[in-house]
Every structure is written in C-alpha cells, then in structure tokens.
Amino acid sequence: GAGVSQSPSNKVTEKGKDVELRCDPISGHTALYWYRQSLGQGLEFLIYFQGNSAPDKSGLPSDRFSAERTGGSVSTLTIQRTQQEDSAVYLCASSSGFSYFGPGTRLTVL
C-alpha cells in the first residue's frame, strides 16, 4: 500500500491476556520502529528493526513485550499477560531516511 498500516485499529482486552499488534510497513523500507503513546505523554520508543541486523530492544519496558519482523517486512508486537498500564496507542513507523507513521492501534486493558 501507499502508507504504513496497522491492525487492529482498536483492541480491548482483559488484564492477563496476551495481545498481538500488527504493522505492515511501506514496501522497501528497511527500518521499522514501534513506539507507544500513553495518555498525556509523548511517544516512547520501544523497538527498532534495521534490515537483517539484531533489533534494538532498548525501549521495551518489560520482558512481557516482544516483537518480531518476518522477512524484513511485516512486524508483530506481542504483549503477554497484559496489565492496565499497557493501555496506550501503539504506533509503528517505517523509514528509508525519515519515518512515516501508521495510524496506530489503541489498546485498552480492562
């Protein structure tokens, strides 16, 4: 597609459940990022993939968070045993020099 897409757009889950968030980057972009935007906060970096290099996971807040990128394209962010503080908008961006952002997934943990 023409831009970065994310699915689902909204996700409501119960505390303790696992969730998977998907990102489809712009074709040909080698870099992919996940950010989290909590209410009243700026964007918090989570993880960064660049080509075939090992991902930069320095922003992941806990070991409940993980992400993978298959075939250098689609990425999935997984949150295990969700907590209420995980509620946020999760934004994906892809880049070939500067970042284009997707519309985000709004996650609500009840």
Next chain:
Amino acid sequence: AQSVTQPDIHITVSEGASLELRCNYSYGATPYLFWYVQSPGQGLQLLLKYFSGDTLVQGIKGFEAEFKRSQSSFNLRKPSVHWSDAAEYFCAVGPNTGTASKLTFGTGTRLQVTL
C-alpha cells in the same frame, strides 16, 4: 542522552493569527530535527525536517521552522493559522547518521484554534 522539551502543553490561537510552537532539544552532536502533527484519531504526519544546510526549513501546510544551534531550539511557525490546524504537534530529534534511526519525541503541544 538526547531529550526534547516542548514547554507549552496547550496553546489557543484565533484563526488568522500567527503561531509559534516552541521546541528545545538536548543532543551531543548535530541532530536531525523533525516536527510531526497528529490529528485526532490519526497517525503522525511529518510536517518538516532539518538535516543540514539552510536553518530555515519550509514544510507542508504553510509551516516553517528555524534551527538555532546557539539556543538549541527548533521552533515551528505559521503566519496565519487555519481552523484545520487544530491538532497535536510533536517535535523530535534523531542522530545525524545519514540513516534512519530512532527518534526522541517531546511530549507534544495541543493547538486549539478559535473562530
């Protein structure tokens, strides 16, 4: 460590008035600087960016920003605001490595436009 400060959480301006949104950064080298806009329910859209060269950069929707190294600032300006400019604006800084890298964002400034 790099950081970005947007000192104004919320700004209200009248339609047709001029606008300046402040951004100060802390970075150990020459940074890449960005302004993004986020409309309600939307992702972030890049307004403009500074990599090098002319310190006054033009962006989309009539916005411009000026990089002032001595003040560590990258303020966003628009001479005449339109009601459709109401949104949240984020300043961001990244390393000047010539390749894509993670960005550090400010906490944003919410712009309200009154008619």
